[in-house]
Amino acid sequence: MEKINIMINGLPGNVAKKMARFAVSDEKFNVIPFSLTGLDIEEKTVVIDNVTFELVKPDSRDIKTTHIKSVYPSFISIDYTHPNAVNANALYYVKNKIPFIMGTTGGDRKQLEETVKNASTPAVIAPNMAKQIVGFQAMMEYAADTFPGLFKGYTLQVVESHQKGKADTSGTARAMVNYFNKLGVDFDVDHIKMIRDPEIQEKEWNIPREHLGGHGWHTYTLTAEDGSALFEFKHNINGRDIYVSGTFDAVLFLKDKLDNPDKTRKLYTMIDVLNGK
Amino acid sequence: MEKINIMINGLPGNVAKKMARFAVSDEKFNVIPFSLTGLDIEEKTVVIDNVTFELVKPDSRDIKTTHIKSVYPSFISIDYTHPNAVNANALYYVKNKIPFIMGTTGGDRKQLEETVKNASTPAVIAPNMAKQIVGFQAMMEYAADTFPGLFKGYTLQVVESHQKGKADTSGTARAMVNYFNKLGVDFDVDHIKMIRDPEIQEKEWNIPREHLGGHGWHTYTLTAEDGSALFEFKHNINGRDIYVSGTFDAVLFLKDKLDNPDKTRKLYTMIDVLNGK
Structure with a gap:
């Protein structure tokens, strides 16, 4: 070729x-x-x-x-x-x-x-070149468009960890919140929890030391009002x-x-x- | 009405x-x-x-x-x-x-x-009446049909915990494996890990004691060959x-x-x- x-x-x-x-x-x-x-x-x-x-x-x-x-x-x-x-x-x-x-x-x-x-x-x-994340976002978009309100009444928690230098919340996390909103979840992007402390990242999150300077770990947790159901989606990327x-x-x-x-x-x-x- | x-x-x-x-x-x-x-x-x-x-x-x-x-x-x-x-x-x-x-x-x-x-x-x-799980399965089916091979090269781990009396592997887990296969992951349903021991469920998994007799907890973990990426999907249902x-x-x-x-x-x-x- x-x-x-x-x-x-x-x-x-x-x-x-x-x-x-x-x-x-x-x-x-x-x-x-x-x-x-x-x-x-x-x-x-x-x-x-x-x-x-x-x-x-x-x-x-x-x-x-x-x-x-x-x-x-x-x-x-x-x-x-x-x-x-x-x-x-x-x-x-x-x-x-x-x-x-x-x-x-x-x-x-x-x-x-x-x-x-x-x-x-x-x-x-493309704001994100990671194919699997793009594919996962497309899944979420599909669900948001096809089953609006599916998670109505659920509570959302969003935690994302990135290298210390990253000042703003992750664009991917913000996009995901938009899909969860369409799925009926009441959540404001201001409530995304940002982790930027390398010590917490290494000790509490077990992020490999060599990737403290470049990583993106995201966890989205949905909990039913009565506590009977929990759904969780995670994408953890080390390096580039x-x-x-x-x-x-x-x-x-x-x-x-x-x-x-x-x-x-x-x-x-x-x-x-x-x-x- | x-x-x-x-x-x-x-x-x-x-x-x-x-x-x-x-x-x-x-x-x-x-x-x-x-x-x-x-x-x-x-x-x-x-x-x-x-x-x-x-x-x-x-x-x-x-x-x-x-x-x-x-x-x-x-x-x-x-x-x-x-x-x-x-x-x-x-x-x-x-x-x-x-x-x-x-x-x-x-x-x-x-x-x-x-x-x-x-x-x-x-x-x-409907083999499963839990709307959110059905919706999640539909998301996975959409991804499998739209992006075949998206997770090629990834390793899959599937663990599911149900009440002691349930002898067979979860039908939902088996259906999910089918979607992951279409997404390019090499995995046989025989490798689904079944947890049926109430002691392990309570102590290691923190499944509430009152739901040991009736629950369905599922975790699907995808890991990239080079360890640079991890995707995880979880749905934990307590009771009925x-x-x-x-x-x-x-x-x-x-x-x-x-x-x-x-x-x-x-x-x-x-x-x-x-x-x-």
Whole structure:
């Protein structure tokens, strides 16, 4: 099979680095040795497994893009940059006709979608690249739409633990609460319990020490009014590996869309990737 | 609102007794003071909250039915009898044009469905009357059909605890394993771990002592090959109360079908009751 050219943007960020490390050793991909980065990054290059990546800042990216495109006429971008860059990057990809996967969260999501809808090349936008979590969310959405009020009268408890640096409540937990609300449960997102203390995480939750700096553990507990029934859903993710395979699946999905273009549609989500449609 | 006449069959069985106790004090229902029972039952009557139920054995039920129908021209039967009686009872209901809810498990289920499909009155057949569990199973079925292989490579563990007397593995657990198989997980129903020891249930599982004689606790745990992800689903039911409200919802559903008959269809499940269709 012909290798797929990919450009991983967001080096030297942690997630982009992890993507690059896996991609370099994956025979399905040919990784382009350039990476878009932010204005404030001091490094000029990043070395990952013998590949030297040249970091490209906004002020030089137009000229570099012309060069890259002359060497690699076709490639797919993976974006794990910065919430501040989301919308500008999307405009840049669209202008330069570069199909892309936006794994970066934040930014103006509505505007992001509009940008892609009006584009001539396809893109996958996903706030969460972990396929199994996306699938679980789809299950919950299905239940919320199909059986509204199913858990009426039940009490909900939501606890989520993430690395110390994460200031806001988990977006996934907020989305889940929305489904539980539709299922008849009275619960406000403000009551999501956030665990951010590494000591509690290690001692009370048994989160492996090596993942204290990067994890997402979620527990949703529903209890019947009379105490006769308890339902509990849990998804515990250690590290970032789960996001790599989801992102790479999105690349294969986009490649297929490039080979078999759908003229009516350019914007895709991870649900489309899961469905393979 | 006019009260709905119901006949609860299976007294003096525990589940039928519980249904009767709730029904007698529920102003939506008028409970008929007769109950079909088995040949080997010695009692002639059962008293529940000041209502004396006459137990009707198979050898006298034709003549009693004529009498009951002369007093209550229309009523709905709730069947919580015995697996041995399932098919004969269904034939009896159909012959006598009595709409019914079959909460009894076992018997020849295929024959049971055929009996109802050819009937002139509607029936709800459900191996599980707990609405939330039925809804959760529907979620799992949706995921299995929509995202086959989503959990490929994951390891599954299934543990279920029920009262000491239950000899076989839970039918719900077996159905769930079927969904997990479709989701790409390699697991044989023989590997479902059954807990039947009251001491372990109380000390290790913290199942309330008063429910050791009647409970169903299920935990399904999926672990990624590299240990980076864990998904867990749990449903713990204490006692039988959850089945009562599901059964009564099925009664309201059947009443609606009697008032607005669907000529093309007589056989319904709890999914139909949940959907209200």
